[in-house]
Amino acid sequence: MVQQVLEDIYEFTIYSDIREQDLCTLEEITGFSEALARYGAQVLRAAAYPRTVNAHIGLKDGSAQTDTPPNPTPATNTYAAAASGPTSAPRPVPPAPHRAPSPAPRKRAARGGHRADTAPPVKGPPPTAQPPPRAPGNSHRRGRSASRVIVRYRDADILRGRTKPHSAVLLKSLNDALGGDWVAGIAYSRNDRLILHTKSPYSARELALQGGVLRPVIRSAFAFMDDPEPLFETDDPWSKIVVQRVPLPLLSDSTEHMEDKAQAFLADACSSNGFTPDVVRRMQFLCPKGKEEEYFSRSTAQAPQLVSVLLCLSDSRLANRLLRTGAFWQGSHCRVSLYRERRRTANG
DSSP: OHHHHHHHHHHHHHHHHHTTSSOOHHHHHTTTHHHHHHHHHHHHHHHHHHHHHHHHHHEEEEEOOOSSOOOOOOOOOOOHHTSSOOOOOOOOOOOOOOOOOOOOOOOOOGGGOOOSSSSOOOOOOOOOOOOOOOOOOOOTTTTOSSSSEEEOSTTTTTSSSSOOOOOOHHHHHHHHHHOOOOOEEEEEEOOOOOOOOOOOTTTHHHHHHHHHHHHHHHHHTOOOSSOOEEEEEEEEOOOEEEEEEEEEEEEEEEEHHHHHHHHHHHHHHHHHHHHOOGGGEEHHHHHHHHSSHHHHHHOOSSSSSSSEEEESSOOOOHHHHHHHHOHHHHTTEEEEEEEEOOOOOOOO
């Protein structure tokens, strides 16, 4: 009779969705034959829901349960009467076959090549581009056009406190000497240096080459007693570098003027490093103002005086080379660094 029940259940599973879902197979039902004989009526009612069979026979996740199964409900089916007879004690039920847990479903890739769990890129304006680093040299007078010529004398204070001629009178004298409208206007720097602004189509370099024509006009306009030689410099960007701890030269003539000493000192740097004096826009001893001549006089063969020197160069490539390799000056190899201006305090 039990075999008859098993065959009927198997035929029922063939025509149901339960077998396709692999929820109950013939081998598993055969292993529960003794339990089916005891709970025949419940098996028939639970055939369409095979997951409830394990609960009725005391199995859950393959391990025996100690709870008493619920009382069977009377059934009117003919198979219940056949299976209600006395049976022997049920044999141990083999554990259900262990099934490996199915892997977690993979997340489907979203369109555009991004994973679903990846936040899409934030749309918006690109980050502000960082400005390229400045070339070494600490350029001076950035942003000004090269349409000016600066008249520079060795004595930086030669025009300080001196009576200045009318700008229209000086402008006419300069253009008359040049034979055309070369100069558009004149101005003065904070250090009282004369500045000549060129007029198109003439450039600052072309005007600077006319120094021989401009020199006597300027001397007459400012009523100089002697005839100082000026430098006519274009307003190109400068590169400021500092040559560290340069030994001052030994002086053979103590009566020599300080300007001549400085020119001979600069000439040694030019010859030792392979550049011409015209690229040096300015040279300054980094010592207390007015102490330069004292430092020169104290420099001896046994105790040379060491002074750092500021050089303002119009050739940025030369400045870069000196920053990399250093400078030779008075027979000494000196370290070269960028010049950094001191910030002025609120009190001045």
